[in-house]
Amino acid sequence: MLLVYTHKITPRLTYAFKHICTRILGIPVNFTTKVEEFIAHDSIKMSYTKQSLSSEVFVRSHELLFxxxxxxxxxxxxxxxxxKGFFSTSxxxxxxxxVFAATFYLLSRYEEYxxxxxxxxxxxxxxxxxxxKHDFLxxxxxxxxxxxxxxxxQKQxxxxxxxxxxxxxxxxIDVPSPYDFKQKGLLRTIGGILKDVVNLKFKKLYLRFLVLFGLRHDPFDTYxxxxxxxxxxNFKFQFFFLIGDYSTFDKGVSAQKKQYISLIKHVADYCHVGLKASYFALENSTILKKEKKRMESILNTSLSASRQSFSKxxxxxxxxxxxxxxxxxxxTMGYVNxxxxxxxxCTPFFFYDLDYEIQTPLKVHPYHLMDYALLKTHSQLDKKKAVNELIHEIKAVNGEFAPVFHNYTFSEIERWQGFKELFNLMLDSTYEA
Known part of the structure; x- marks a missing residue:
């Protein structure tokens, strides 16, 4: 156990130290404000305060954690x-x-407040x-x-x-809409056909009819x-299904559709399944509660994980x-583009509420890549290079790589060509030294 001497033990201090020492380095940490207790400790220890006590491992503290x-x-x-680093010491x-104050600043998302x-x-x-802005993203x-x-x-x-x-x-795997053409209902299907005609998208119209008549697979059906x-x-994928009501932002399939319910249940037999909260559920706890209950009734178990629509x-x-x-x-913690x-x-952490000054029980799993971000890179070679560079950074610290792909990313749609190869590259990175 690592013993830390400090002049004041605060929730912020314990939060930052536990992320670095326990969640990343895997060592339990305890704190003391008593010099005698610190001196008597005969194992690994350090001080975090304004002045060192003697020749111990000492990090001069910034005021942020107090x-x-x-x-x-x-x-x-x-x-x-x-x-890069910030909050320089002496x-x-x-x-x-x-590093502890800097860790708290980044994990608490201080700048987003x-x-x-x-x-x-x-x-x-x-x-x-x-x-x-400072090139360490x-x-x-x-x-x-x-x-x-x-x-x-280790040196000490x-x-x-x-x-x-x-x-x-x-x-x-994010599923905002399980199917492109199927299970949309009569009115939406007619609307889609008319839209294809008006926009002269005859290739899409042809594909739509092939799917509707059962002659082709729905392009989004990549399950x-x-x-x-x-x-x-031997590791489980994490799926998120949108089951919120139809709206301007969320245009998925009704959660009442038996085929959709059956799909979610089938996926849950092999993977972890969570809720993709709809756009309007983000700021309305009543809607979120309704969607949570809806998903729990499908899964027949309590819901443990969610992801916000549009990564908002x-x-x-x-x-x-x-x-x-x-x-x-x-x-949801990541950037779309x-x-x-x-x-x-690249280590999951707990959400710290800056208003209430407490660590909450909510575990945040940050993601580091979304498929959309790779669309800005045109050549497949450059996409692979970007992915490999990211993997290299995470492997260097033995972290957790969390990429976000969508069900349609694995389709034959032109813009997603080559993404299956990229996905395989990420999965196979666990086998490489």
């Missing part, structure tokens, strides 16, 4: 070997940056983030910092055995392929609603 609420922070991002500090420009869907965008900086701390501790305590964690992949892939690996997150309300409804896993690490980590 504050409450939001304040106007003066942040200077600087180069630190092959990565010469006597073992590390040049207060501050004034910022949202996109058309009301989302915090990558370009607004400090990580993007492509790195899981928190995990990198944790390993730097580990190196320092060579006899201490650190546990090793291994690189994992957690594929996320057989995905489930066959699932059977080849309004903090802290969106996460508070999940906690209130006892949904304890979220898979950019690869990288929105919260600076």
């Amino acid at each position: 504050e409450q609420g939001l304040s106007d922070l003066d942040i200077h991002v600087q180069k630190w070997d092959d990565t 010469e006597k500090s073992t590390l040049p940056f207060d 501050l004034p910022h420009v949202k996109d058309d869907y009301g989302r915090f965008t990558a370009t607004e983030s400090m990580a993007f 492509h790195q899981p900086v928190i995990d990198i910092w944790a390993y730097k701390l580990k190196t320092v501790l 305590f060579p006899e201490f055995q650190f546990p090793e964690r291994s690189y994992t992949v957690k594929p996320i 057989k392929y995905i489930l066959n892939k699932q059977k080849q690996y 997150l309004n903090l802290p309300e969106a996460y508070r609603n999940l906690v209130d409804l006892e949904i304890f896993e979220d898979y 950019h690869l990288g690490f929105r919260a600076g980590t």
Whole structure:
């Protein structure tokens, strides 16, 4: 057990230390404000305060972990070997940056509480983030910092055995609409036909009729392929199905359709299944509660995971609603149009509510790549290069790689050509050294 001496134990401090020390490095951590207890501890230890006690591993503390609420922070991002750091310390500090305060800043999504420009869907965008502006969005900086701390501790305590964690992949399959043409109902089908005619999309119209008459597979019906892939690996895919009511933003299939219910049940036999919360459920807990109950009645079990429609997150309300409804896993933390690490980590973490100053039971599984982000890269070679670079970053810290693909990504639709190969590349990365 790592013992940390500090002048004051706060919820922020325990939160940051537990993420770095326990969730990333795998070592339990305890805290003390008593010098005698710290001196008497005969195993791995360090101090986190304003001044070192003697020659121990010492990180000079920034005020952030001892504050409450939001304040106007003066942040200077600087180069630190092959990565970046901020909240610089002093010469006597073992590390040049207060990695714990910086970790808290990134994990709590402090910057998303501050004034910022949202996109058309009301989302915090990558370009607004400090990580993007200072060119470290492509790195899981928190995990990198944790390993730097580990190196320092190993040097001071060579006899201490650190546990090793291994690189994992957690594929996320998002299903906003299970079918492109099937199960849409008479009115929507007629509307779709008329739209194809008006827009002169005769190829799509032809395909629509082939599907409706059972002569072709619906292009979005890729579940057989995905489930066959699932059977080849010993880790479970995580599916999210939209079962909210039809709206301007959500145009899926009615959750009353027997074929759709049957599909969800079938997928749940092989994979983890969660709720893709509809756009209007994001800020309306009544709608979210209705969708949760709907999914639980289909799965015949309590719902544990959700993902927000359009990857929209309004903090802290969106996460508070999940906690209130006892949904304890979220898979929305990431950027739709950019690869990288929105919260600076490739390790799942718990949501910290900055208004209430508490760690909540909601576990956030950040994703690092969405299929849409790769559409900006035109050649297949460049797409593979981008994926491999991301995998390399996560493997370097033995983290969890969470890519988000959609059911239609595996279709024969032209814009998604080559994405099956990219998906296989990600899955097979677990086999490579």
